[in-house]
Amino acid sequence: MGENEASLPNTSLQGKKMAYQKVNADQRAPGHSQYLDNDDLQATALDLEWDMEKELEEPGFDQFQLDSAEIQNLENPETTDLNLDSIQPATSPKGRFQRLQEESDYVTRYTRSAPKSNPCNFCRLLKILCTAIILFISGILIGYYAHKKCPSNATSSATLDLQLYQEILETIQAEDIKESFRNLVQLYKSEDDTEISKKIKTHWTALGLEDVQFVNYSVLLNLPGPGASSVTLSSSGQCLHPSGRPCSEEARTHGGQDLLYSYAAYSAKGALEAGVIDVSYGNADDLKRIQKMKNTTNQIALLKLGKWPLLYKLSLLEKAGFGGVLLYVDPCDLPKTANLSYDAFMVSLNPGGDPSTPGYPSVDGSFRQNRANLTSLLVQPVSASLVAKLISSPNSRTKTGVCSPLELPNNDERIVNMQVQTVTKFKTITNVIGYLKGLTSPDRYIIVGSQHHTAPSSYGQEWASSTAVITAFIRALMLGVKKGWRPHRTIVFCSWGGTAFGNIGSYEWGEDFKKVLQRNAVAYVSLHSPIRGNSSLHSMASPSLRQLVIEKSHFNCSRKAKCQESNVSSVQIPGDADYFINHLGVPTVEFTYEDVKTLEGPSFLSEALFPKRTAKIEEMDPFFNLHETITKLTGEVILQIANEPVLPFNALDVALEVQNSLKGDQPNTQLLALASRLRESAELFQSDEMRPANDPKERIPIRVRMLNDILQDMEKNFLVQQVPPGFYRNILYHLDEKTSQFATLLGARERCKLLASNETLQEALSEVLNSINSAQVYFKAGLDVFESVLVGKN
DSSP, X not given: XXXXXXXXOOGGGTTOOBOOOOOOGGGSOTTSOSSOOHHHHHHHHHHHHHHXXXXXXXXXXXXXXXXHHHHHHHHXXXXXXXXXXXXXXXXXXXXXXXXXXXXXXXXXXXXXXXXXXXXXXXXXXXXXXHHHHHHHHHHHHHHHHHHHHSOOHHHHHHHHHXXXXXXXXXXXXXXXXXXXXXXXXXXXXXXXXXXXXXXXXXXXXXXXXXXXXXXXXEEEEEEEOSSOOXXXXXXXXXXXXXXXXXXXXXXXXXXXXXXXXXXXXXXXXXXXXXXXXXXXXXXXXXXXXXXXXXXXTTOEEEEEOOSSOHHHHHHHHXXXXXXXXXXXXXXXXXXXXXXXXXXXXXXXXXXXXXXXXXXXXXXXXXXXXOOSOSOSSEEXXXXXXXXXXXXXXXXXXXXXXXXXXXXXXXXXXXXXXXXXXXXXXEEEEEEEEEEEOOSSEXXXXXXXXXXXXXXXXXXXXXXXXXXXXXXXXXXXXXXXXXXXXXXXXXXXXXXXXXXXXXXXXXXHHHXXXXXXHHHHEEEEEEOSOSBSXXXXXXXXXXXXXXXXXXXXXXXXXXXXXXOOTTOEEOBOOSSTHHHHHHTSOOOEEEEEEEOHHHHHSOTTGGGSXXXXXXXXHHHHSTTOHHHHHHHHHHHHHHHHHXXXXXXXXXXXXXXXXXXXXXXXXXXXXXXXXXXXXXXXXXXXXXXXXXXXXXXXXXXXXXXXXXXXHHHHHGGGGGBOSOOOTTOOSBTTSBSSTXXXXXXXXXXXXXXXXXXXXXXXXXXXXXXXXXXXXXXXHHHHHHHHHHHHHHHHHO
């Protein structure tokens, strides 16, 4: 046993040593805790008894044989209790061998008949037995009191981690975020996107982040044309810019770049003169009603943004035969404080990534498809003031403050001429990627994503807010690293380019590293647009992460006034999380501050990119306290996911979310039965595997790794192939907080209203059924693997 060897004081057994471990804390090997736990004591007792058997096997003692079953148990203690129950907490804190000692017949089991040799042999045997019993009892007592009085290594380690987390988060200060934000805004005024990317890379490298690099892609962008688009009223001949102001040089001068950037990226381009038909929000019921009254072929739809994904509504209008779309946001759907009546906006009709390389990365040598426009419709975003002039409505709000929605009477006819001017060109977009390598699981990635400005775009300062927050967290995190701390898993920090054009940077990077990310990506944390209002903290999380987010949100809500504790949902969100949710099935979380009115209004208004000024961001959060809260809250979640031995994902919450999504007016018995079986499997998985693994005393490294692999990949079962345009492929996410049913089923039922058959609905039901069945089989297979491992060890 090396330095821990000891010999029995017996002259007739010179050179023979009895190997056993000393139990004194000060005699342990370097690098070990100063305290012994039960496992150490048990090992000491076993070694002692085993060595006693070696001594008793000397010539002359051959008649003193233990029963074969008892010998086997003593020589192989690790296999005697190894079954599925072995991962349950121990029922006695004193340890297995103390319980054996407490049995009255413990010593008598191993009593041997008197030897038939001389008295000297008997004396030697008696001395050996007495010495062994004394040492055995002493070891038990020392170990018991050491374990009782001293904290465990796991407990002290967890406490140190929590203390370090707090130290890291306490260094995040609102003033630092404010300074970083203002520097970024100032940089934006004088530099292009390439220079901004270089500044971000330089800053992150200076903070100590490892291997910070550029990842560039040449992609097809749809940009504003040389002149602003326009809408001309045929009745009066008045020409209006999308903002609603007259087409004059003076208006062009005052409007600045906003006139150019009020457009729909990847729309068809050209001119169209036709009648305007008000289709309201453009859902199936609206179109069905209109098609009964009017001929929609090659007409111009007056469409409100919201309630359904824009791409879905445009697909319905395209099938209905419309030729153009005037898209606007009704002032009644916005907070009263949002005075956007003269603001036009930008939208992207790109579902994601480089349109010229759909489904594969835009690397050198890739085949480029000719996809200058992604729809046959001429789409032009316009302001509410232009729509008011079009329908001859002076004000949408009455004297009493009640808002009247903009609406064109059915019997009124309006003829307009719309001109859409855009150009397409290949341009390089840049992602900035930096790493903080994990200590024990460097091949598992927590990806944290923000966005940075990509020219040409005047769409404001959301990117500066996003970049300032992620940089503040990096700064705080690297202070912990300088003290010697590292996370267990690797944290990857990403600043995406090309977000406004359809999340191009994140899509291309995801497609480029798809095989690696499918295997290694653990979670995605979004910092797309942290400050959208100032009245309510809004948390979005995958079902598997909901418990963690609720826990952190409750803690912060106890300290902050502007917070709704229960406002955690799994809904579609704008930004670069799209690829990770819909193509990789990676659990995702995002914290934002919103206006309550925005949350209460129609969903998908965030698809409109209004030009936000610096003053607007600082007006919403003048002291940057909200930025600080978002940074700390997001940081807490990142630290826990990156550092917990067992991933803080909840399998049962996924099953419960599936059951809740099937509640509605049209229940499907087969789906309900499958969902019930999924819940049973998830409950069994949660109780038999996850609960014991979270107990440090019962944590076995290989089982923890297997468990984490199952938790990491469970949401991949819910990715479906066919969904309506604009809908998430991950069916665990709802359209908005007002709907609890599967989005793909809602979309299919909508389409059935316009079609003669229900084939689309049957296909959607089949996709959902296969996903639920896949998840149930997945959990069942996971349980079988754990059981097989246990049986193999037995």
